[in-house]
Amino acid sequence: MAFPQSMRSSTTPQELEFIASEELVEIRPTVKMDQIRFISGIYGPFTGGRLVKVPLWMAVNLKLKKKCNVVPPVWLNLEYLQDKLSEETSRPVFSDLPFRYAEISKVLLDIASDDLDQPDKLRSVLKDLREARQAKTREGLRAIDQNALSLPNLSAMEINEARPFFVGAMGILSQLTATTDATTI
Amino acid sequence: MVYLPPPNLQTPSRPGYEHAYNEIVAVHRRSPLSSASSLIMLVAPDVDALCASRMLADLFKQDDIMHRVIPVSGMNELEQTRDELVSNAELHTLILINMGSILDLPSSEWFGDFPDHLRVHIIDSNRPQNLSSLFGPDEKIVVWDDGGAEKLDEQRKAWEKLAYAPPEDEDEDSEDDSEDDLDEDEDEELEGSSSSGKRRRSSPGSGRKRRKVDDNPNRITRDERDECAAVIEKYYMAGTYYGHASSCVVYLLVNELSRTDNDMLWYAILGLTYQYATARISRDLYDRWYAIYENEVRRLNKDVLIDVGPGLGSRNANSASNNSARSADDHSIRVVEELRFTLWRHWNLYDAMMHSGYVASKLGIWRERGKKRLHGLLAKMGFSTNQSQQTYSHMDMSLKKDLHAKLESITPEYGMVELSYSSFTRCCGYRSSPLSAADSVEAVSALLDAAGGIRIEIEIEGARNGGEWFGGGKVWQLYGQNNRWKDEERENVPPGGQADPKKAGAREEEGEGEDADKKTVQWWMRNFWSAYDALNNIQQLRDALRLSMSLHRAVIRQGTTVIDKHAIRTMRGHRVVVISQGPDLALFCHPGALARLAHWLVNAMRERIKGTNVSAHSKKKSLPFVVACLNERDGTYLVVGVNAALEFGDVRKNEFGLAFLDAKERCNARTRHGTFDTNVLEIKQEDLDLFLQTLCEGVRR
Numbered sequence: 001m002a003f004p005q006s007m008r009s010s011t012t013p014q015e016l017e018f019i020a021s022e023e024l025v026e027i028r029p030t031v032k033m034d035q036i037r038f039i040s041g042i043y044g045p046f047t048g049g050r051l052v053k054v055p056l057w058m059a060v061n062l063k064l065k066k067k068c069n070v071v072p073p074v075w076l077n078l079e080y081l082q083d084k085l086s087e088e089t090s091r092p093v094f095s096d097l098p099f100r101y102a103e104i105s106k107v108l109l110d111i112a113s114d115d116l117d118q119p120d121k122l123r124s125v126l127k128d129l130r131e132a133r134q135a136k137t138r139e140g141l142r143a144i145d146q147n148a149l150s151l152p153n154l155s156a157m158e159i160n161e162a163r164p165f166f167v168g169a170m171g172i173l174s175q176l177t178a179t180t181d182a183t184t185i
Numbered sequence: 186m187v188y189l190p191p192p193n194l195q196t197p198s199r200p201g202y203e204h205a206y207n208e209i210v211a212v213h214r215r216s217p218l219s220s221a222s223s224l225i226m227l228v229a230p231d232v233d234a235l236c237a238s239r240m241l242a243d244l245f246k247q248d249d250i251m252h253r254v255i256p257v258s259g260m261n262e263l264e265q266t267r268d269e270l271v272s273n274a275e276l277h278t279l280i281l282i283n284m285g286s287i288l289d290l291p292s293s294e295w296f297g298d299f300p301d302h303l304r305v306h307i308i309d310s311n312r313p314q315n316l317s318s319l320f321g322p323d324e325k326i327v328v329w330d331d332g333g334a335e336k337l338d339e340q341r342k343a344w345e346k347l348a349y350a351p352p353e354d355e356d357e358d359s360e361d362d363s364e365d366d367l368d369e370d371e372d373e374e375l376e377g378s379s380s381s382g383k384r385r386r387s388s389p390g391s392g393r394k395r396r397k398v399d400d401n402p403n404r405i406t407r408d409e410r411d412e413c414a415a416v417i418e419k420y421y422m423a424g425t426y427y428g429h430a431s432s433c434v435v436y437l438l439v440n441e442l443s444r445t446d447n448d449m450l451w452y453a454i455l456g457l458t459y460q461y462a463t464a465r466i467s468r469d470l471y472d473r474w475y476a477i478y479e480n481e482v483r484r485l486n487k488d489v490l491i492d493v494g495p496g497l498g499s500r501n502a503n504s505a506s507n508n509s510a511r512s513a514d515d516h517s518i519r520v521v522e523e524l525r526f527t528l529w530r531h532w533n534l535y536d537a538m539m540h541s542g543y544v545a546s547k548l549g550i551w552r553e554r555g556k557k558r559l560h561g562l563l564a565k566m567g568f569s570t571n572q573s574q575q576t577y578s579h580m581d582m583s584l585k586k587d588l589h590a591k592l593e594s595i596t597p598e599y600g601m602v603e604l605s606y607s608s609f610t611r612c613c614g615y616r617s618s619p620l621s622a623a624d625s626v627e628a629v630s631a632l633l634d635a636a637g638g639i640r641i642e643i644e645i646e647g648a649r650n651g652g653e654w655f656g657g658g659k660v661w662q663l664y665g666q667n668n669r670w671k672d673e674e675r676e677n678v679p680p681g682g683q684a685d686p687k688k689a690g691a692r693e694e695e696g697e698g699e700d701a702d703k704k705t706v707q708w709w710m711r712n713f714w715s716a717y718d719a720l721n722n723i724q725q726l727r728d729a730l731r732l733s734m735s736l737h738r739a740v741i742r743q744g745t746t747v748i749d750k751h752a753i754r755t756m757r758g759h760r761v762v763v764i765s766q767g768p769d770l771a772l773f774c775h776p777g778a779l780a781r782l783a784h785w786l787v788n789a790m791r792e793r794i795k796g797t798n799v800s801a802h803s804k805k806k807s808l809p810f811v812v813a814c815l816n817e818r819d820g821t822y823l824v825v826g827v828n829a830a831l832e833f834g835d836v837r838k839n840e841f842g843l844a845f846l847d848a849k850e851r852c853n854a855r856t857r858h859g860t861f862d863t864n865v866l867e868i869k870q871e872d873l874d875l876f877l878q879t880l881c882e883g884v885r886r
Contacts, residue, residue, distance in 0.1 A: 065246070065247040065248075065249075066247060066444065066446070067247075113514045114514070119512070119513070119514050120512045120513050120514065123513070
């Protein structure tokens with residue numbers, strides 16, 4: 001294959017971040033621009049102060065040039081995440097977080113931390129969430145069998161993390177059960 | 186020709202910086218041929234120019250304007266670059282930073298022959314400026330002025346009179362011509378210095394026939410002509426000095442565009458601190474700019490300064506709020522009192538005081554007696570020897586808090602006043618403790634002077650008192666340069682040391698014969714780019730601090746040797762030092778390092794020698810100092826001339842540029858100017874003595 005060895009097992013986090021940059025976020029532009037037509041859609045017009053929905057990559061680009069302020073998404077605030085954290089630690093199922101929450105929150109914390117409220121506390125809550133969910137994933141993987149494993153509400157990054165092990169284990173298990181089926185039949 | 190007034194002086198009929206910037210942007214966007222080589226910035230290798238170019242590059246990046254930054258180290262380089270640029274069809278804007286203001290740019294030797302749509306912008310802190318660039322009719326040259334040109338009214342009138350006057354009569358014309366020709370032949374290698382400016386501005390119409398006296402309304406008499414010539418000559422001959430820093434000028438532009446933020450402000454602060462730390466501007470000017478920047482800091486960092494007590498906490502150099510970032514994203518700038526000891530926050534107090542020129546001169550540190558006095562001073566302040574030899578970060582908290590107060594109370598006894606000045610420090614989140622402006626300037630200038638190409642030992646932190654297994658030092662290597670030395674001996678590397686670069690160096694030496702020139706060009710370019718990168722990168726700055734400390738130590742070693750051996754000769758009021766041996770000879774062949782040595786010596790000797798009046802034009806006394814260092818490989822001496830003021834914090838104009846030229850002409854020495862500073866030159870070994878004698882005699886005109 002054309003991929004280097006390190007990239008063959010699954011997609012890298014940077015690739016996931018790239019894919020997540022298609023998600024729409026709201027921004028408040030500080031300069032005036034007309035409507036812009038891209039392949040992915042038409043965005044704008046940008047007039048001072050009014051909220052506009054643009055893809056994340058565009059928001060990052062504008063923010064780096066100091067041409068907009070990012071409005072944090074609904075779920076990226078301290079109380080909401082702390083609620084989710086307590087939910088996470090009290091119940092055995094995964095709580096409902098946006099599919100690409102890890103990538104989006106990382107990008108926004110890096111680039112637009114001045115637009116977020118208490119970014120350092122946000123960082124620590126996000127870290128706690130990740131660790132709680134990671135513990136649950138490990139538990140869940142114990143229940144793996146050759147047919148199906150259901151882990152609802154897992155986020156893209158976490159799926160990617162588990163994928164190499166999961167796929168390999170499923171493969172071996174199905175081989176094993178196939179032979180036992182064969183012998184029993 | 187046009188000079189742009191600063192924002193406080195601009196009017197609708199005299200557009201200023203913002204207009205010029207918008208024009209640059211508009212031209213770039215309009216032209217279909219725009220590429221990266223349509224906007225080129227030529228940058229001189231000093232900290233101020235680096236900051237200014239960084240600010241402009243950031244502005245251009247935000248506006249999506251492609252540009253190129255080309256470092257230029259001296260006049261020769263500039264000429265070469267200019268020759269290359271002549272053939273560049275896409276070029277429509279050229280920005281020169283900290284170079285070129287003394288050159289006669291409208292002339293055909295420089296940019297007179299370039300196409301008319303080209304604009305050359307000059308942002309330069311060197312003075313004096315060439316009057317035909319400032320006042321001439323050529324629209325191509327745009328000088329960004331800081332308000333100084335307004336005061337040049339007299340010179341402007343004189344220049345205009347001379348420029349627009351009809352030629353003198355024929356006999357005198359031919360005399361002038363032949364003199365001019367002779368001068369031109371002699372000075373081929375030289376920069377377009379003030380002498381060429383002098384030649385150019387005199388009767389541009391020379392060679393034409395004399396016209397009837399009554400016809401021309403601009404006719405001026407012989408006396409008026411002489412008067413004008415005298416005024417202009419006085420302006421050029423007064424010596425070199427510095428105006429406002431280029432980064433301050435660019436910050437004014439950024440302010441006009443309302444795009445200020447902490448990064449831009451920090452670069453401007455670095456430029457200003459650099460000028461003050463290298464004695465280019467006086468304390469007054471520094472204080473004025475400081476007040477402006479303090480307002481800016483308060484404006485941009487409102488949330489930081491609120492919870493510090495009103496007035497009290499933020500000014501104390503050692504208060505806790507100034508020593509740590511409040512959060513991981515904290516990139517704010519704080520106001521702080523800075524002490525004059527070099528890098529005092531990064532090595533121990535004793536060393537810092539030893540290595541600062543000011544303290545050295547007041548206490549006489551190169552002698553045993555002086556060292557004892559220093560110990561005595563520290564003891565009086567209540568610092569035990571143990572404590573003062575501890576790295577600053579490991580000192581007792583109580584001592585740190587009282588440091589400032591104690592210094593203020595005890596040091597006047599020893600005659601050291603004005604130990605502190607107000608400055609700024611910048612947090613960088615949790616990555617490291619806040620770095621002050623003075624320290625950043627030290628780090629960046631150390632990188633510019635010595636980042637690549639010099640073998641120098643740096644001390645590993647904690648290596649004193651037997652802390653490190655394999656010896657106290659390691660050789661400085663540029664961050665990330667390790668992978669360049671491909672042919673290292675990797676097998677025999679001891680666990681604590683570095684792979685031996687000598688072998689790789691030896692192999693490079695062989696191929697060096699042909700590309701010796703390429704190599705010498707590359708070292709300063711590497712320095713430039715590593716300094717450029719480090720401006721933003723706290724990790725590289727911190728590493729560079731160690732380099733800066735080694736440089737200081739080398740300067741001290743050499744300086745104390747010089748003073749101990751009484752190697753300072755006095756020739757008619759000039760102090761001359763010639764260094765031809767010593768462990769650091771290779772280091773001092775670089776102009777930056779030698780200039781540091783010169784400044785240190787001046788600071789050290791300030792108390793001990795009387796000032797003399799060497800200027801032909803002013804009655805002020807000053808301390809002229811000349812330092813020469815032998816470059817064994819090339820067989821030349823590198824000479825630096827410094828004209829220091831009698832008080833610390835004051836400046837004098839530096840006449841050495843002209844003095845060097847004079848002396849060179851009179852004794853026919855073979856010399857070369859390698860950098861933009863006219864007071865630095867290289868001279869062949871054999872000619873040195875004669876040159877020095879002619880130099881010192883020649884000043885009394």
